[in-house]
Amino acid sequence: MMCLVFVVGMTGMSFAAVPLYRIFCQVTGYNGTAQQVDQYSSVVLDKRIKVTFDANVAPGLDWEFKPVQPSVSPKIGETVQVMFKAHNSSREPVNGQAIFNVTPLQAGAYFNKVECFCFTETTLQPGETLEMPVVFFVDPAIVEAEETKDIRVLTLSYTFFEHEKPASDQAAALKTDTAGRKS
Structure with a gap:
């Protein structure tokens, strides 16, 4: 009985691992995960930090994707758009989802x-x-932390992946016969 409970528990944990890891990264910023916030910084330092941008498209997604400008140098704490x-570039509608990280x-x-x-x-x-x-804005606390106080350049990197078609689109595609007519 103990072995069965252990196996069921470990199976459940394996399914929960990815969402739990994603939540952990979002809360702690681990592995370069940027924070999602609802408010702007109330403190703006008289110190600038360069933010460069990297844009990528996953294989199989026929999109072109790039930043309008390669970098910005806002004051730390300043909100920037x-x-x-x-x-x-394809001949059909495509759903995409971008993932991101920050380096260092x-x-x-x-x-x-x-x-x-x-x-x-x-x-x-x-x-x-x-x-x-x-x-976005860079939190002014970045200049206080020992591991980040000397950072002068950040890179915000995105990769777009094709996202699954909505179920209604999949059902419509199944109803289309080989000649391309709706049945």
Whole structure:
């Protein structure tokens, strides 16, 4: 009986590991995970930090994706909006979801996003180009922590992946016969 309880418990933990790890990373900034916040910084230092941007597309996603500008140098604590541009080069609508991280990894806990396209799924129609905002600030506490006080450049990196089609789209696709007609 003890072995059965152990096996069932370990199976349950294996399914819970990914969501629990994601929550842990979001709360602690571990592994370069930026923080999602609802408010702006109330403190702005008279010290700048350079933030560079990296944009990638996963294999199989026929999109072009890039930052509108390669970098910004805001004051630490200053709220900044930057734009990224995505273009669907395919002949069909595509849903995408961006994942992100911040390097150096120890700086992730101090990178705060107020608004980001990466919080939701993005759908682009064939040939559509979309500018998407990211609103962020670097927490002034970054200059106090021993492991981050000497950091002068951060890199915010995104990778877009194709997201599964909604169930209604999948059902419609199943109803389409080989000649392309609805049944």
